[in-house]
Each structure stands twice: as C-alpha cells, then as structure tokens.
Amino acid sequence: MAFTLRKDIADASRIINNTFYWTFISPFRGKPVRVRATVSEMVKAGYNSVPIVAVISFFVGIILALQAAYQLKRVGALIYVANLVGVSLTRELSPILTAIIVSGRSGSAFAAEIGSMKAAEEVDALVTMGINPIRFLVSPKLIALMVMVPALTMLSDVIGISGGFLLSVSVLDIHPYNYYQQSINALLVKDVFTGLIKAWAFGIVITIVGAYQGFKVEGGAEEVGRRTTSSVVASIFLVIIFDLFFTMLFYYFT
Amino acid sequence: MEHAIEVSGLRTRYGDREVLKGLTFSIPKGKTTVILGGSGCGKSTLLKHLIGLLKPSEGSISINGREITTLTEPEMDTVRGRMGVLFQGAALLNSMTIADNVALPIREHTKINESTLQIMVRMKLDLVGLSGFDHFFPSQLSGGMKKRAGIARALALDPETLFFDEPSAGLDPVTAAGLDELIFKLRDVFRMTIVVVTHELPSVFTIADHIIMLDKGDILFAGTLEGLRASDHPRIRMFLERKSEQEIYSPDDYFRVIAGD
Ligand SMILES: Nc1ncnc2c1ncn2[C@@H]1O[C@H](COP(=O)(O)OP(=O)(O)OP(=O)(O)O)[C@@H](O)[C@H]1O
Ligand SMILES: [Mg+2]
Numbered sequence: 001m002a003f004t005l006r007k008d009i010a011d012a013s014r015i016i017n018n019t020f021y022w023t024f025i026s027p028f029r030g031k032p033v034r035v036r037a038t039v040s041e042m043v044k045a046g047y048n049s050v051p052i053v054a055v056i057s058f059f060v061g062i063i064l065a066l067q068a069a070y071q072l073k074r075v076g077a078l079i080y081v082a083n084l085v086g087v088s089l090t091r092e093l094s095p096i097l098t099a100i101i102v103s104g105r106s107g108s109a110f111a112a113e114i115g116s117m118k119a120a121e122e123v124d125a126l127v128t129m130g131i132n133p134i135r136f137l138v139s140p141k142l143i144a145l146m147v148m149v150p151a152l153t154m155l156s157d158v159i160g161i162s163g164g165f166l167l168s169v170s171v172l173d174i175h176p177y178n179y180y181q182q183s184i185n186a187l188l189v190k191d192v193f194t195g196l197i198k199a200w201a202f203g204i205v206i207t208i209v210g211a212y213q214g215f216k217v218e219g220g221a222e223e224v225g226r227r228t229t230s231s232v233v234a235s236i237f238l239v240i241i242f243d244l245f246f247t248m249l250f251y252y253f254t
Numbered sequence: 255m256e257h258a259i260e261v262s263g264l265r266t267r268y269g270d271r272e273v274l275k276g277l278t279f280s281i282p283k284g285k286t287t288v289i290l291g292g293s294g295c296g297k298s299t300l301l302k303h304l305i306g307l308l309k310p311s312e313g314s315i316s317i318n319g320r321e322i323t324t325l326t327e328p329e330m331d332t333v334r335g336r337m338g339v340l341f342q343g344a345a346l347l348n349s350m351t352i353a354d355n356v357a358l359p360i361r362e363h364t365k366i367n368e369s370t371l372q373i374m375v376r377m378k379l380d381l382v383g384l385s386g387f388d389h390f391f392p393s394q395l396s397g398g399m400k401k402r403a404g405i406a407r408a409l410a411l412d413p414e415t416l417f418f419d420e421p422s423a424g425l426d427p428v429t430a431a432g433l434d435e436l437i438f439k440l441r442d443v444f445r446m447t448i449v450v451v452t453h454e455l456p457s458v459f460t461i462a463d464h465i466i467m468l469d470k471g472d473i474l475f476a477g478t479l480e481g482l483r484a485s486d487h488p489r490i491r492m493f494l495e496r497k498s499e500q501e502i503y504s505p506d507d508y509f510r511v512i513a514g515d
Contacts, residue, residue, distance in 0.1 A: 116348075117348075120343060120348070121341045121342075121343055122346070124307050125339070125341055125346075125347070127307060127334075128305050128337065128339045129334070129362065130331040130334045130335050130359070130362065131359075132327075
C-alpha cells in the first residue's frame, strides 16, 4: 500500500515534469509542439463545449439571481442582485462550472484516448519511432486546455450575467439601466482576472489527471473504462482543492 | 561472423514471476534470425528488451557494439532511429490514415518536403502490397492488412535492423509467402538485419538463416536451420512435428482432472 502510493506519486511527478518540459522547454530546443494537433484539441475541448457551457451558465445565472432576490427582497436591497450574480459568477462559479464540464468532456476523453493507445501498444510504437508520447499526445492537450478553459470561463461569465440580467429585468422588475450600472460598479477587473487564473490552473489539472490515468493503463478495455471514470472523479476533486487554495490566496493577498 | 546484437545473462521478471531466465545469445549481422517458441514463453518480452522498451533486471544487451541497458532516453532514441519494429498487434495509430501512419516517423525525423514524402509513403505501401489503401483508417483494414501496414511503417526510415513480432500470423498462405519474399528482399537487397518472431513453420524453413528457440524463458536451441532439423531434443521434435504436449488421459484420469481432485 505504502509502496504503491510512493510509486503513484513518482509516476505523477514524472508525468508533470515531462509535460512541462515538452510543452515549455523543448520548443526552444528545436522540438516544437504539434500545431495541427493543438488546434484540433482546441476545437474538441473548447469549441465543441460552447453549447453546453452556454446553456448551463445561462441557467445558473438565473438561479443565482432568484436565490439572491429571495434574501435581498426582505431587506429591500433588490438591486444588489447584480452584485451577487456578477461577483459570484466571475470569481467562483464560472471557472468551477467550466472546469467540471471540461473534466467530464475532455479529461475523460484524454484518459480514454491515451489508455486505449497504451493497451494497443500504440504508445510503445511511438517510443520505438523515437517520438516522445508526452510531447506527441499530452502537450497539444495541455496548450489547448490552458487556452480554452479560460476562454470558456469568459463566455460563461458573459452568458451567466446575461441570464441574471434577463431574470432581474423581467421577473424582479429591476430597471435594465440600473442593473447595468450596478454590475459595472460592482465588478472589478480583479474579480474577472482571478477567475481566469483559476480557470487556467484548472485546465492544467484536468490535462495532467487525464494523461496520468491514461498512461497508467496496463491491461485492456475494462481498465480503460475504469481509468476514464477515475480521471473524472480525480480531476473534479483536485479542481475543488485547487479552487480552495486559490480562493484563500486571493482572499488574503488581493 | 559479425554480430548485430549480443545478449548476455538477460533476466527479467514481471512481479515475482521470472519470464526470461538468463539468456545468452547473439544475432548475426545482415541475416534473418528467427525466434521460435511456444505461446507465452517470452518471445514478445525478449523483443521488447531488444528494442529498449523494457529494461532487464539483470544482464546486458549490446546493439551494433553499443550497450543499450544503460542508455538514457535521448541516447536510446538515436539507437532506435536505425530500428524498425512491427508489433504483434501492428500498433498503428488509430486516429490517422495508413498513409499518415507510414509518414509519421519520416515527418518527425526528417525535413523532407511534402511531395517527396508522399512518393516515399506510396513506395513503402506498394512494397507491402497496400497500394490504394492510403486513405483508409486502421479500423477499416483486416488484421493481415494492418500487419502489412505496420511493416510499411517499420520500413519508413530504411532501418538497419528490423524486428517483426509474428508478421505472418493471421495471413493467408499466399500473402504469407509474399511476406517471406519481402523479408528475403530486405535482407539481400537492403542488407538489413532481421529478427522475426514467428510460429509459422513453413515460413521458418524459408526465411531463417539463424534460429533461436526459447522454451519457458530459457534457450533450447541456437544455431542454423540444419542444426535445428537434425536435433533430437524431444521438445524441439515436438515443435517441428506439431505434436501436442499433453499426455493422453485415460477417460478415468480425465474425469478426475475436470472434477478437480
Ligand atoms: N505486462 C505483463 N505483466 C505481467 N506478465 C506479463 C506481461 N506481459 C507478459 N507477461 C507474461 O510473460 C510471459 C511471456 O509473455 P510474452 O508476451 O513474451 O509471450 P510470447 O512468447 O510472445 O507469447 P505469444 O506467442 O503468445 O505472443 C507470459 O507468461 C505472460 O503471462
Ligand atoms: Mg508474443
């Protein structure tokens, strides 16, 4: 037990090291990251997630506005719905919702793809062709998620706030201009920015967890399935841990 | 005779089961060496050691005079650059077409322009009888066609040494004979050192210059085809004459075996 844990940690740190080396250092030594694969990963992870992120963010914006109104109405401060919706979305909910959606869609796909390649000896074949599997498979995914999770988070910010806005002006009878002004005043660049930093870190976490679980596959299809499931559970868990860490950091230092 | 590969005292284990039990042998340069042996005796495992995918727990492997068990990954890559490998399951990348699979090592290691690359890929595919299948994905090919595409990929960089894990398993006799001819051609025309793992006896008798026979992780025989034919070792005779290993049970014994007491 203690032995396997130590081995797991060693494996994980090797994957983290290699991933960062092949993504950020080796391009400057003449081994560039594969551009076409990166674009294709961006489309799969980012562009194809737009509809689901948009719909979920819109509904969460509405839900937030309603929940906020439920409290604020009693103290006659209904206009502060704008603050609550804006701040909690940009600082917290957009990054975390996006990360959970991307874990489910892309993190699991990474684990399944790499795992089935491992099971079919395709990873071994890459090695014998002198192609580093991390550079070939993981670096494009890492870059894709480092760009796309923040991008989707920004989309989620905009659509979530629109959802809150639509509900407030229709159901809560807040004047659109007032809501707009209130949101602008409430939101600081800092709020949006810290959200995006979180999103960027979540992108890294999701890629590494997916890759780690994929490369762990030794056997066949059944193990690929198991690893895929673990990758989703583990990346959501780690995303929350990182969220806690960053939120504490931002609370004390910004 | 010059040796391309020299192995001494090679031991390896999976967990605490020893799979290769101290193998010492050499593989001559510019010849075809066949590795024979029953299923599960460690042939694929041995091949994976020769191409540096697995590290032995003991022993040394030298390829063209270079000890590979102590090389770092980048050093190993330069050794691998002159090897071509066909895996037992072909191991083509399923996300790419056959043409892209064959082009992959060339794209990664050379700066050849696209049109020359296309011509090279077509030549390799033609060599294994797969012209016209460039745009197929691996999942759209039969098992035998995958094997041949895997061979085309192994040949992509014109290697010095080729490793084939069961190239003709699952091929019809005509295609298998064509493959044997290809192996001849690679040896005679391109002067490649070829290491083939196979079970197919007809093919062994055609292509082998040198034979290494494994049995349960040990070397049973190493030498020429004539030597193998002349051997009177019972397990070798069994293999060559395709005799079953199991003793014939009496009906009573058989009943006892399946009843589990
Ligand atoms: N990854 C692994 N983990 C544990 N044991 C393994 C592993 N791979 C192979 N083995 C064991 O090692 C032994 C040799 O396997 P290997 O694949 O080398 O056999 P082989 O000679 O190639 O057989 P075949 O002709 O059926 O391909 C087998 O008994 C197998 O159970
Ligand atoms: Mg085998």
